[in-house]
Amino acid sequence: MYRIGKEEVAAVARVIEGKKLFRVGAPYQEVDNFEREWAQLIGAEHALCLNGGTTALIAGLAGLGIGPGDEVIIPGYTFMATAIAVLAVGAIPVIAEIDETMTLDPQDLERKLTPETKAVIPVHICGFPSNMEAIMELSQRHGFKVLEDACQADGGSYKGKRLGTWGHAGAFSFNDFKIITAGEGGALVTDNYNVYERALIYHDGGAAFRPYAGELKSPVFVGSQFRSNEIAGAILRVQLERLPGILEDLRAVKKKFVDRFRKYMIPSNDIAGDCGTTVGFSFATEEQARSFATSPGVGGWLPIDSGKHVYKNWDPILQRRGAHHEAMNPYNFPENQGLRMNYSEDMCARTLDILSRTVYISLNPDWTEEELEARLDSCQQALDSQF
Numbered sequence: 001m002y003r004i005g006k007e008e009v010a011a012v013a014r015v016i017e018g019k020k021l022f023r024v025g026a027p028y029q030e031v032d033n034f035e036r037e038w039a040q041l042i043g044a045e046h047a048l049c050l051n052g053g054t055t056a057l058i059a060g061l062a063g064l065g066i067g068p069g070d071e072v073i074i075p076g077y078t079f080m081a082t083a084i085a086v087l088a089v090g091a092i093p094v095i096a097e098i099d100e101t102m103t104l105d106p107q108d109l110e111r112k113l114t115p116e117t118k119a120v121i122p123v124h125i126c127g128f129p130s131n132m133e134a135i136m137e138l139s140q141r142h143g144f145k146v147l148e149d150a151c152q153a154d155g156g157s158y159k160g161k162r163l164g165t166w167g168h169a170g171a172f173s174f175n176d177f178k179i180i181t182a183g184e185g186g187a188l189v190t191d192n193y194n195v196y197e198r199a200l201i202y203h204d205g206g207a208a209f210r211p212y213a214g215e216l217k218s219p220v221f222v223g224s225q226f227r228s229n230e231i232a233g234a235i236l237r238v239q240l241e242r243l244p245g246i247l248e249d250l251r252a253v254k255k256k257f258v259d260r261f262r263k264y265m266i267p268s269n270d271i272a273g274d275c276g277t278t279v280g281f282s283f284a285t286e287e288q289a290r291s292f293a294t295s296p297g298v299g300g301w302l303p304i305d306s307g308k309h310v311y312k313n314w315d316p317i318l319q320r321r322g323a324h325h326e327a328m329n330p331y332n333f334p335e336n337q338g339l340r341m342n343y344s345e346d347m348c349a350r351t352l353d354i355l356s357r358t359v360y361i362s363l364n365p366d367w368t369e370e371e372l373e374a375r376l377d378s379c380q381q382a383l384d385s386q387f
């Protein structure tokens with residue numbers, strides 16, 4: 001649903017004409033500037049641009065010091081990448097329920113906390129804000145770190161504060177399915193310099209000989225290669241300028257659905273901060289949901305059908321294949337023995353129930369007035385004739 005055009009073409013041309021596509025030492029400093037501009041837009045002290053949202057999550061967990069021996073609680077409704085990121089740093093993902101807002105249920109989170117819970121990843125799925133007040137209150141009481149997965153919520157907010165800035169760090173994605181894009185891409189934000197610096201080191205296997213190495217406060221450790229590049233940076237700087245307009249238009253479209261179909265709407269933790277990419281209808285049964293979704297002109301779909309966004313379909317996780325090599329599989333680490341890793345397909349029954357009774361319609365900020373009205377009318381007809 002992103003917008004892209006000649007401004008991005010001009011930005012890419014500028015980089016190619018400068019003949020330096022690597023971010024370090026580039027004449028236009030596209031990635032450096034994007035990091036500054038993203039930090040400012042989101043309202044965070046530090047931003048690190050990376051090559052994806054998964055890598056932003058991994059670098060974020062590494063920045064927060066999460067590793068073997070740690071449990072990280074994640075919701076059962078998120079893209080599998082959230083769980084993969086936890087395993088990538090050697091920790092164990094523990095799966096918790098969502099509530100009717102489609103985001104992590106703070107009550108189930110509290111029930112699932114143990115002394116081994118060192119981090120929690122609330123996911124602002126489909127741009128729906130998680131209940132950050134409740135989650136941060138638990139974090140303060142129990143001492144776990146919070147890494148927000150805002151990969152589907154670029155620019156969203158909760159109670160007037162941007163998503164990604166409520167927790168100790170926040171991760172964004174700019175892949176092809178996101179609100180803004182560079183084809184692939186991601187960002188990590190945090191107010192904590194130490195977290196930023198550790199993520200910076202982790203994301204750049206060559207950190208030891210980069211110009212900034214001399215300024216680092218902590219010793220360089222071995223990380224990986226998650227760097228962005230000047231082409232992506234140049235595109236993202238234009239995309240960032242488009243973001244407020246996209247969000248405004250998406251929210252205006254969503255408001256029409258919310259105002260008209262209030263009684264069917266899934267609840268929101270903060271509708272004003274919701275990104276507006278998706279409108280959710282709640283039904284009593286899966287049969288009703290399927291009937292509405294497939295009614296003429298509705299164009300709906302059920303989140304239970306969204307493949308690797310539903311924990312029961314995370315085969316490598318459920319079967320504890322946590323790495324390419326048995327000796328590097330966190331499920332085999334001595335530090336992780338005794339942690340909760342007995343997954344089953346029905347372990348979060350409430351999540352599956354909610355996902356089966358909900359219908360989504362993906363919204364488009366560029367629908368014409370006629371297209372929008374036609375969609376609204378189709379929904380109205382389907383609801384009037386069936387319920």
Ligand SMILES: Cc1ncc(COP(=O)(O)O)c(C=O)c1O
Pocket residue numbers: 051052053054055078079081082123125149151152173174175177184185186
């Ligand atoms: C909730 C969530 N987390 C993480 C990711 C991973 O982002 P990327 O594909 O940029 O690595 C995605 C991307 O689809 C996502 O939707």
